[in-house]
Amino acid sequence: NFMLTQPHSVSESPGKTVTISCTRSSGSIASNYVQWYQHRPGSAPTTVIYEDNQRPSGVPDRFSGSIDSSSNSASLTISGLKTEDEADYYCQSYDSSNYVFGTGTKVAVL
Amino acid sequence: QVQLVESGGGVVQPGRSLRLSCAASGFTFSRYGMHWVRQAPGKGLEWVAIIWYDGSNTYYADSVKGRFTISRDISKNTLNLQMNSLRAEDTAVYYCARDGGAAAGPDFWGQGTLVIVSS
Numbered sequence: 001n002f003m004l005t006q007p008h009s010v011s012e013s014p015g016k017t018v019t020i021s022c023t024r025s026s027g028s029i030a031s032n033y034v035q036w037y038q039h040r041p042g043s044a045p046t047t048v049i050y051e052d053n054q055r056p057s058g059v060p061d062r063f064s065g066s067i068d069s070s071s072n073s074a075s076l077t078i079s080g081l082k083t084e085d086e087a088d089y090y091c092q093s094y095d096s097s098n099y100v101f102g103t104g105t106k107v108a109v110l
Numbered sequence: 111q112v113q114l115v116e117s118g119g120g121v122v123q124p125g126r127s128l129r130l131s132c133a134a135s136g137f138t139f140s141r142y143g144m145h146w147v148r149q150a151p152g153k154g155l156e157w158v159a160i161i162w163y164d165g166s167n168t169y170y171a172d173s174v175k176g177r178f179t180i181s182r183d184i185s186k187n188t189l190n191l192q193m194n195s196l197r198a199e200d201t202a203v204y205y206c207a208r209d210g211g212a213a214a215g216p217d218f219w220g221q222g223t224l225v226i227v228s229s
Contacts, residue, residue: 037219039155045216092215
């Protein structure tokens with residue numbers, strides 16, 4: 001089984017841009033889709049990016065996803081930060097009937 | 111709109127059993143795979159199990175294999191998780207989630223139900 005490693009936390013001011021990385025420990029990041037979830041305490045997680053770089057309807061275009069095979073990682077970028085973006089973010093991928101979540105990143109909007 | 115409502119959580123002693131349910135509405139339940147995902151206190155999300163849209167296949171995380179059983183009742187639009195031989199480390203909020211397809215992962219999630227395993 002592989003692991004997905006994320007930074008523990010990131011912080012930035014409103015209006016700025018943050019990028020969260022998600023590094024896959026073994027196997028190619030490009031071999032299976034990567035999803036990103038936003039999770040506020042006490043609420044249900046919600047999907048902000050699916051299939052590497054697709055946004056569900058209703059998710060603002062301030063959220064974008066990408067993958068980089070050279071670093072075997074995926075990234076979530078949030079631009080024009082708003083206080084409502086403060087939450088935990090998890091990447092997730094799949095291999096051989098096993099679904100793996102990243103370690104999670106707490107985003108603080110200062 | 112898609113709605114997933116979990117129930118059945120509570121406090122249970124180590125070694126005992128508990129059954130969680132998830133009532134689904136707002137979509138054609140029989141066309142989607144379904145997941146259980148959990149979050150222990152202060153920890154991240156952990157995938158638990160998946161059942162295919164037709165119930166023909168089930169897969170489990172190593173941490174629960176042999177103790178948990180995922181099932182579905184198409185007639186009642188309900189997803190279940192039978193949890194046996196519970197351990198303290200199974201204490202978590204358990205989320206029911208719909209599978210997004212394309213070997214991706216969950217797309218819609220419920221609010222979760224809390225399970226506490228303690229003597």
